[in-house]
Amino acid sequence: xxxxxxxxxxxxxxxxxxxxxxxxxxxxxxxxxxxxxxxxxxxxxxxxxxxxxxxxxxxxxxxxxxxxxxxxxxxxxxxxxxxxxxxxxxxxxxxxxxxxxxxxxxxxxxxxxxxxxxxxxxxxxxxxxxxxxxxxxxxxxxxxxxxxxxxxxxxxxxxxxxxxxxxxxxxxxxxxxxxxxxxxxxxxxxxxxxxxxxxxxxxxxxxxxxxxxxxxxxxxxxxxxxxxxxxxxxxxxxxxxxxxxxxxxxxxxxx
Amino acid sequence: xxxxxxxxxxxxxxxxxxxxxxxxxxxxxxxxxxxxxxxxxxxxxxxxxxxxxxxxxxxxxxxxxxxxxxxxxxxxxxxxxxxxxxxxxxxxxxxxxxxxxxxxxxxxxxxxxxxxxxxxxxxxxxxxxxxxxxxxxxxxxxxxxxxxxxxxxxxxxxxxxxxxxxxxxxxxxxxxxxxxxxxxxxxxxxxxxxxxxxxxxxxxxxxxxxxxxxxxxxxxxxxxxxxxxxxxxxxxxxxxxxxxxxxxxxxxxxxxxxxxxxxxxxxxxxxxxxxxxxxxxxxxxxxxxxxxxxxxxxxxxxxxxxxxxxxxxxxxxxxxxxxxxxxxxxxxxxxxxxxxxxxxxxxxxxxxxxxxxxxxxxxxxxxxxxxxxx
Numbered sequence: 302x303x304x305x306x307x308x309x310x311x312x313x314x315x316x317x318x319x320x321x322x323x324x325x326x327x328x329x330x331x332x333x334x335x336x337x338x339x340x341x342x343x344x345x346x347x348x349x350x351x352x353x354x355x356x357x358x359x360x361x362x363x364x365x366x367x368x369x370x371x372x373x374x375x376x377x378x379x380x381x382x383x384x385x386x387x388x389x390x391x392x393x394x395x396x397x398x399x400x401x402x403x404x405x406x407x408x409x410x411x412x413x414x415x416x417x418x419x420x421x422x423x424x425x426x427x428x429x430x431x432x433x434x435x436x437x438x439x440x441x442x443x444x445x446x447x448x449x450x451x452x453x454x455x456x457x458x459x460x461x462x463x464x465x466x467x468x469x470x471x472x473x474x475x476x477x478x479x480x481x482x483x484x485x486x487x488x489x490x491x492x493x494x495x496x497x498x499x500x501x502x503x504x505x506x507x508x509x510x511x512x513x514x515x516x517x518x519x520x521x522x523x524x525x526x527x528x529x530x531x532x533x534x535x536x537x538x539x540x541x542x543x544x545x546x547x548x549x550x551x552x553x554x555x556x
Numbered sequence: 557x558x559x560x561x562x563x564x565x566x567x568x569x570x571x572x573x574x575x576x577x578x579x580x581x582x583x584x585x586x587x588x589x590x591x592x593x594x595x596x597x598x599x600x601x602x603x604x605x606x607x608x609x610x611x612x613x614x615x616x617x618x619x620x621x622x623x624x625x626x627x628x629x630x631x632x633x634x635x636x637x638x639x640x641x642x643x644x645x646x647x648x649x650x651x652x653x654x655x656x657x658x659x660x661x662x663x664x665x666x667x668x669x670x671x672x673x674x675x676x677x678x679x680x681x682x683x684x685x686x687x688x689x690x691x692x693x694x695x696x697x698x699x700x701x702x703x704x705x706x707x708x709x710x711x712x713x714x715x716x717x718x719x720x721x722x723x724x725x726x727x728x729x730x731x732x733x734x735x736x737x738x739x740x741x742x743x744x745x746x747x748x749x750x751x752x753x754x755x756x757x758x759x760x761x762x763x764x765x766x767x768x769x770x771x772x773x774x775x776x777x778x779x780x781x782x783x784x785x786x787x788x789x790x791x792x793x794x795x796x797x798x799x800x801x802x803x804x805x806x807x808x809x810x811x812x813x814x815x816x817x818x819x820x821x822x823x824x825x826x827x828x829x830x831x832x833x834x835x836x837x838x839x840x841x842x843x844x845x846x847x848x849x850x851x852x853x854x855x856x857x858x859x860x861x862x863x864x865x866x867x868x869x870x871x872x873x874x875x876x877x878x879x880x881x882x883x884x885x886x887x888x889x890x891x892x893x894x895x896x897x898x899x900x901x902x903x904x905x906x907x908x909x910x911x912x913x914x915x916x917x918x919x920x921x922x923x924x925x926x927x928x929x930x
Contacts, residue, residue, distance in 0.1 A: 365925050370845060391849065398847025409842040413567025414560070425560055426848050470846075 316343040316379075317478055317510035318367055323376030325362055325533075336362045337373070338533040346477070349504060349511040351521060354530035360514045361482060363530070367512060368401055368480045369393040381477050398426050402471030402509075404500070406483035408463040410455040416466045417442060417451040423474040434473075441469035445499055461492025468500055472507075479504055479511040485520055497523045557852060561859035564839065568832055572864070575828035579868025579904055580875060582821025586814055586900040587876040587892050593810040594896070595889030600733040600800045601793030603649075603667070607676045609761035610770055612792040613644070613777055616785050620799040621792070622665065622734055624649055624758035631781055635760050638776045640768030645670035646757040648743055650750035651736060652717040656706045664705075665736045666716065668746020675761045678740040683710050684725025689741050696725035700886045701737035717749040729886035733800060762786070818903065826911035829861065833915035837922060845924035854916050861912035865905040872904075873897055 325337040336359045344350045352360045365371035366378060369385055370393075378385040381400050388396065397403075402423075410419045417438040424434035442448050445465040455463055464484060471479055481500065485493030501523045504511040513524070521527055522541045529537045565572055598605075603621050604612060612618075613635055615625035635644040648668035653661040669676045669689070677686045678696040688694050695716070697708055708714070712723045716739065730738050739749075747754040764773060770788035777786040787795060801807040833840065843853060876892060884890040 368845070370924050394844075394847050394849050396847075397845070401847075403846055405842070405845075407838075409838060409845075411560075411564060411839045411842070413564040418559075418563065422560065422843070423846055425557060426843070426846065426852060431559065 317346045317348075317381055318342065318344040318512065319377070319379040320363075320367070320373075321377040323363075323366065323373040323378060325359075325366065325371070325374050336533050337366075339376075340530075340533070340535055342528065342535065344510045344512060346510050347505065347508040348525050349501060349513065349523065351524035351527040352512060352514045352530060353516065353518075353521070353527050358530040359533040360530055364480055364482055364512065364514050367478075368403060369396050398423065399474065400477050402474065402476035402479045404464070404467050404471045404479065404481035404484045406486045408455070408460075408467040408487070410463055410466060410470075412455050415452045415454055416447060416458065416462075416469075419455070419466055420470045420473050423470060427474060437473055438469070441472055442466075444472075444503065445469045459492070461488050461495060464488055464492070464496045465499060468496060468503070472503055475507075477509060479509055481511065481513040483515055483517075484513060485515065485517050490519070493517065493520060557855055558859055561856045562863060564836065564856070565832075565860045565863060568835065571828050571832045571835070575825050575832075575864050576868045576871065578821050578824025578828060579864055579908065580872040581824065582818055582904050582907070583869055583872025583900055584875050584879070585817030585821065586903065587873070587897060588879055588890060589810060589814040589817065590896045590900070591876070591880065591884075591890035591892040592888065593806070593814075594893065595884070595891040596733070597797050597801060597806065598889070598891055599731060601796045602730065602732055603676070603738075604789055604793040604796060606679050606730075607647075607761060607789070608763070609675060609789060610764040611762035611774055611777070611786050611788055613760040613762055613784050613786040614758065616783055618785050618787075618792075619795060621796045622649065622732065626752070626756040626758065627760075627784065629755050629757045631784065632757075632760050634781050635762065635777055635784075638773060638780055640765055640773040640776070641762055642765040642768075643673060643675070643763040644760045645673050645675045646743055647676045647759040647761050648746045648750070648752070649758045650746070650752060652749045652751075654705065654721070654739070655715040658706060662704055663736045664716065664739045665732065665734065666739050666741065666746045666749045668741060668743035668750075670761075671742045671744070675763070678725065678727045678730060678738075680727050680729055682726050682728045686725070688724035689745075691722070691724050693720045693722040693745070694724035694741065695721045695745075696727055696740040697723055698730045698737060698886075699726045699728055700731055704735075704737055717751055719745075719748050721749070731886045760784075818907070821904070822907040822911060825861075825864065825908055826914050829857070829864075829911050830915045830918070832860075833857070833918060837919075838926070840919045841922055841924050841926045844919075844922060850920065853919055854912075857912040857916050857919075858909065861908040862905070865901075865908035868908075869901040869904055873901070 320340060320342040323337055323340050326333045326335040340363060352363060354360055366373050383396060420438035420441055421434040424437060439451060442451050445468060447462060447465055450458060450462060484496055488496060497520045524541050527539045528535045615627050618624060629646050632644050632646055635641060650666055651663055652666050654664045656662055671690060674686050682699060689696055697705060708723050710723055714721050732738055744754055764770060774786040774788060777784060840853060880890045880892055
């Protein structure tokens with residue numbers, strides 16, 4: 302098995318995310334389709350790791366397990382010092398709510414709410430007062446360059462602006478871990494670059510761990526490490542070429 | 557959570573409107589159907605309710621104000637002797653034909669009241685006075701019965717039971733459950749119109765002495781005159797109402813129609829809530845993915861159901877008030893007591909909360925991973 306070998310033993314002890322020998326299969330009647338077959342992975346605080354690979358390689362399944370949305374069939378999963386395998390659904394939801402921020406490919410903003418109100422949602426779920434939540438949303442909107450769009454509804458925002466709002470929503474609860482699923486896939490090249498610049502900048506500034514699932518080679522330069530998945534395994538780990546400038550014409554794609 | 561629920565609800569105005577129509581429909585239907593029923597059935601006890609008597613005494617097993625059996629008038633003296641009775645007077649009800657200017661006849665219910673006390677006389681007079689019936693051939697008719705009686709005027713002469721009758725007073729809204737118009741006159745004249753012996757009457761109307769207990773006095777009357785039955789006013793009114801409800805199946809038919817309306821309203825609300833949730837599965841999936849608990853998700857649905865029930869009830873009750881104001885007539889009164897409005901609102905609220913369960917069951921099965929797979 303080729304595992305994520307970048308970590309030494311001490312790093313693994315203090316990792317934000319530590320996954321060892323996890324297996325996952327989907328069952329359909331009597332048919333069982335293995336999706337992850339012994340994945341090892343560790344991500345430290347402040348690090349931005351990309352998961353890359355072809356469709357069906359298990360990237361989204363792995364991200365779902367890291368986000369406590371899905372359970373692994375076997376193996377050890379420790380997210381932010383919590384053994385996720387032993388947590389019940391209620392505690393998993395609490396972990397997602399309190400310590401993990403999600404950025405989705407299709408933004409998944411709530412259309413009845415304004416940009417600011419969408420950013421407030423994770424805080425509302427944490428029972429933060431509306432006033433405090435609103436102040437936090439305004440700070441984040443400023444950070445993602447949308448201070449003037451606080452009262453705009455998603456229908457009146459461009460795709461790039463929506464993804465920036467989604468990024469602000471992911472950061473609203475000050476999470477320790479950001480999970481992004483194809484964050485640039487629905488964006489054009491320029492917007493993709495801008496969103497990744499923001500994601501990287503905000504996670505680095507605040508020392509958060511980030512795991513990004515992507516097909517998009519043109520944003521690889523934003524990663525600290527790129528883990529390549531194939532057939533449910535990490536087949537190699539690479540580092541982006543520091544000489545390679547971010548692509549000017551990066552396009553979203555999903556295979 | 558209130559704000560989140562409200563804003564997502566308002567975002568889909570079309571569906572919100574459909575759900576509100578369902579709630580308003582249920583509220584209006586329950587109140588108008590119920591109001592019409594209460595108005596109609598309440599007419600069965602109209603004479604009892606307005607008769608100014610505390611106790612109604614009639615033949616044993618009396619069951620309806622409009623269909624009495626004759627009792628000897630002289631028994632009134634035995635009733636007057638019962639402790640607690642301040643006054644007891646004879647009262648006569650019967651049916652006779654009134655001549656019409658067109659040459660036809662109309663069956664009328666003739667009511668004869670004691671000429672000294674006028675107990676049980678017409679009320680709500682628009683023309684003349686209660687004592688007008690003391691005039692020669694004097695009768696009081698209701699102006700709302702104009703169509704049936706071919707528009708009687710004050711002073712106009714007619715014949716009832718081949719005897720002359722002259723209109724000396726007009727009331728407004730004294731319309732009974734039966735189709736026959738009520739005609740008020742003196743006891744003696746009523747006996748002539750009805751061709752009955754004045755020694756037989758229909759009821760004794762009893763007024764109590766201050767502080768007397770109606771139930772006890774009724775029991776004492778039954779004991780004193782075993783051939784008679786005696787009931788306090790409200791009880792006899794209810795007996796008269798029950799007569800029509802149970803013997804005609806009116807209650808069941810109105811109740812079934814109301815229930816059907818409620819059911820349609822509930823289906824509309826449940827279907828709309830469900831459709832709204834289906835449209836927004838992605839949003840609920842997102843909420844679950846970012847850590848919303850089952851309780852939080854259900855509370856959003858509950859709050860939305862509560863908002864729909866409250867807003868729908870307010871609009872519904874306003875509509876009911878409008879319909880009542882413009883369409884309630886003495887012929888078809890719409891009586892909407894506060895308890896009917898309140899219970900319809902509570903019922904609709906319960907229906908909305910139950911209706912919220914259906915989409916909840918769908919959301920409960922929702923895998924938050926869907927937001928990562930889109």
